[in-house]
Amino acid sequence: MSTVRPPIKLGLFLYRSGHHIAAWLDPRSNINATSNFAHYAQLTQLAERACFDLVFFADSLAVRFGADADADSRIATRSTLLEPLSVLPALAAITSHIGLVATATTTYNHPFHLARRLATIDHISQGRVGWNLVTSNNEAEAANFGLKDHPRHAERYARAGEFVEVLKGLWDSWDDDAVLRNRDTGIYFDPQKVHPLHHDGEHFQVRGPLNVERSPQGYPVLVQAGASDDGRHLAARHSEVVFTAHSTLANAQAFYADLKNRAAALGRDPHSLIIMPGLSFTVAPSRAQAEDKAAALNAHLSPEVGLSLLSAMAGGVDLHSYPIDGPLPELPLTNAGQGRQHLVIDMARREGLSIRQLYERIAAGRGHASVVGTPAEVADHIEEWHQSQAADGFNILPPALPGDFADFVELVIPELRRRGLFRSAYEANTLRGHLGLSRPAPGQHHRHATAAGHAAP
Ligand SMILES: Cc1cc2nc3c(=O)[nH]c(=O)nc-3n(C[C@H](O)[C@H](O)[C@H](O)COP(=O)(O)O)c2cc1C
Incomplete structure (x- = not known):
């Protein structure tokens, strides 16, 4: 039985020349995407014309060499990429509505740096930034930060939990109305509305306050993509968007129910947690054409x-x-x-x-769900997963960029609109607005602080 569901959220996962591991060899992709800002600019502008909720950049702090150097030298994703938090402000300057989401790791960053950079990008973009919190799944990152070994899984998640508490405390350290700028009284800011954090935890000691004003969204939208028990727990506690990979409807439904239940058990409204599985697709007017396109990419493999x-x-x-x-x-x-x-x-x-x-x-979807077919077949997948409580939205993974994303916009978006599943115009100006997420109340976090001034657990 179908239920009335909020409209579908759509994100474009931007991944160099495309998500297929051999995409850079195909004429439908931009060959120099790893260092070509114009590539990302044009794709983000196209996604904004299509009214996408967001674009997303993954990240890693080390080249991902595998065991075989010869194979590495043939794989674009084993080479370089632009640093996403530097790319987002440049994209903000040439767009006006679309959400801008990037990964930053809690394992090899310091919370003060990241709180400041994200708040700054939220100001620059006027409320459109999102942060994908990861604990780093690339073990090679350790060697770039003076560590012999990548910290253990549980240790990474323990640090991540404290990290996000510190960020929320810093983002709340200036009330919305703390900065007065009153030329009559000569008072620039109200010290009563500034709240140093005095965080003294296991991993971090951070006095605060942040040296950036509270940003348009209060907090950037918090995104998370961990699938383990620790990852789900962190997501249920803090995340507003969850990116996830499932190849079957049943697995996606089980994950969806589990995360919504965990959030509810922690006293959260399950609607404040938006679950967006990935979707790899190859679309063409006929199924045979779509299969030919997919086979052409696999021929490079x-x-x-x-x-x-x-x-x-x-x-x-x-x-x-x-x-x-x-x-x-x-x-x-x-x-x-x-x-x-x-x-x-x-x-x-x-x-x-x-x-x-x-x-x-x-090769194309790295384990995410995959559809090769007509616009109606791709839309059927989206509608079925959305209707059957497996997804609130989708992270779109085009195999070759820009070609396959242009096809999605031309062929699938009109089909979704015909079915009343996707917007034709933005209703809001911020990423929180697109996603139907509320703005955190100012001071929400520091009011929960303990008497000793430590962030609540
Ligand atoms: C759509 C998506 C995007 C991800 N992006 C990144 C990323 O940019 N950097 C990273 O280190 N891990 C990334 N991950 C991996 C997750 O953060 C996480 O490490 C992985 O799912 C394993 O987590 P687990 O150990 O909790 O299962 C991503 C995962 C998904 C599903």
Whole structure:
């Protein structure tokens, strides 16, 4: 039985030349996307013309070399990328409505730096920034920050929990009306409305206050993408948007219900947590044309590149010594992201895929749901997942950029609008506004602080 659901939220996940691991080899992609700001500018402007809620940039603080140097040298995503928090303000200056979301890690940043940069970008964009909080799934980052080992999973999430408490405290350290700028009285700000944090925790000691005024959204929209138990707990407590990867409707429904239940158990309104699974797609007027387009991208895929992708996604395990047309071997869970390991292992077991079939399956969507078909078939997937409580919105993952995103805008967006599922004009000016999220009340966080001035747990 169908229920009335709020309209679908859409994000464009911008990923170099596209999400397919061999996208840069295809003429439908921009070959130099890793360092070409115009590429991101044009795509963001196109997404804004289509009334997307947001664009999203992932990040990592180290080159992601795999076990095979020759394979690495063939993979664009093993080379370089622009630093997202520097890209967002430039995009803010050439757009007016679309939300701008970027990853920044809690494992290798300091909370004061990040609170300040994000608040500044929220001012520059007039309320359009979102922060994807990650604990870093790239173990190589440790060596760039003087550490021998990447901190353990539980330790990373413990630090992340304290990190976000500190950020909220800093973002609340100036009330909305703290800065008076009164030329008659000569008073610039009201010291009663400034609240140093005096945070003294296990990982951080931060006095505060922040040296940026409270920003248009109060807090940037808090986004999170962890799938483990610790990741879900953090999301249920703090996140407003959750990015997630599921290849089946049943798994997506289970994740959706679990997170909404966890949020409710913590006293939150489940509607204040927007769940956006990824969607890989190849769309064309006919199914045959779409299949040809998908096959053309897979034709660029060599076994060494496919194997290297699969090794990385299966938790850094080297699969080169196993027969390529044989089954996936038993794999140990590693210290990297556990959610995606489970996903690829489950996909191989469920469908009885060989190693080769598995890497062909994940080359474009890395384990996210995938549709190859007509505009109606892509829209059917979106509508079904939305109606059956598996998604509040979708992170769109075009295999080749800009070509596949231009096709989505031309072919799928009109179909979604015909079905009354997606907006034709923005109703709001901020990212919170697009997503239907309320602005955190000023001082909400510091009023919960303990008598000793520590952030509440
Ligand atoms: C859509 C999406 C985007 C992500 N972006 C990043 C990213 O930019 N940087 C990163 O280190 N991890 C990223 N992740 C990985 C998650 O933050 C997380 O590390 C991973 O899902 C494993 O988390 P878990 O150990 O809690 O399962 C992303 C995950 C998803 C689903």
